[in-house]
Amino acid sequence: MSAALSFVAPEPLPQIGLRLEQHADIAAREALLDLAMGKHRKRKSSETLRRGRLPADGLALVAVDDAGSVIGTVRLWHVDAGGVPALLLGPLAVSKQIQGSGIGSMLMQHAVAEAARLGHGAILLVGDAPYYQRFGFSAEKTTDLSMPGPYEKHRLLALELRDQALAGAAGMICPTGQKAVAEEKRRRFG
Numbered sequence: 470m471s472a473a474l475s476f477v478a479p480e481p482l483p484q485i486g487l488r489l490e491q492h493a494d495i496a497a498r499e500a501l502l503d504l505a506m507g508k509h510r511k512r513k514s515s516e517t518l519r520r521g522r523l524p525a526d527g528l529a530l531v532a533v534d535d536a537g538s539v540i541g542t543v544r545l546w547h548v549d550a551g552g553v554p555a556l557l558l559g560p561l562a563v564s565k566q567i568q569g570s571g572i573g574s575m576l577m578q579h580a581v582a583e584a585a586r587l588g589h590g591a592i593l594l595v596g597d598a599p600y601y602q603r604f605g606f607s608a609e610k611t612t613d614l615s616m617p618g619p620y621e622k623h624r625l626l627a628l629e630l631r632d633q634a635l636a637g638a639a640g641m642i643c644p645t646g647q648k649a650v651a652e653e654k655r656r657r658f659g
Contacts, residue, residue: 485572487579490529490542497539498531505562514618515559515595519546522646525556527587530580532563532572540564543576545584547647550593551614551640555627556584558594577604581628590634593627593642601626613639 490498502510510516524544532541541563545556558580563573581604584592594601595616598608606626616625629635 484535485540485575486533486535487530487575488533489527490524490531490544494531494539498542501539501542501564502560502562504565506560510560513595514616514620515557517617518548518557518642518644519544519559521649522546522644523649525584525587525589525646528556528580528584530576530583532576540567541572541576543580545580545589545592547645548593549643549645550591550627550635551638551642553591553635553638554589554645555591555593555635555638555642556589557642558592559596561596574603577601581605581630585630590631591627591629591638593625595620595624596626597624598626604628610635610638615641617641617643 525547528545530543531539534540543558543561545558548555548557561573561576563570563576581592591610592606593611593614594606596606598606605628607628608623608626610627610629611625614625614627627635
């Protein structure tokens with residue numbers, strides 16, 4: 470006598486769209502990041518490089534479902550990588566209900582391609598090498614770089630978008646992007 474196996478098909482994924490983040494997305498993005506990364510996410514070393522800064526132009530992306538709800542996010546930020554201009558990627562997050570569906574990969578591929586199209590030379594991030602290696606990231610180019618505050622050295626990864634873009638990069642990674650306060654004042658007061 471064989472036992473009958475039951476299979477429940479997963480619900481179909483909604484239609485997914487990628488677009489530039491809009492001001493109206495901020496609350497949904499922050500809620501998504503809190504759920505995906507925990508309430509202590511703002512204590513991370515990489516957050517100190519983003520705090521008070523605006524993401525690089527054209528490199529704050531969201532994935533939205535067919536209802537227009539934010540279900541994924543990735544942003545890139547201007548940094549000085551030990552004397553070399555670069556971008557810092559992060560955070561990358563996808564709604565827990567649809568993790569593993571390829572949306573994170575889609576966001577990563579689009580962010581890397583868009584950064585290259587815009588002429589940037591390199592992207593840095595702090596993350597799991599097994600996940601990010603498939604996009605070309607490794608710790609090979611970060612051996613002479615360091616982050617402010619505590620971090621795990623083996624998780625500091627880089628991808629050169631142009632050959633030798635990180636040549637000579639050594640020292641502390643520092644934020645260089647536009648300060649958010651200046652941008653907010655300009656929006657309010659023209």
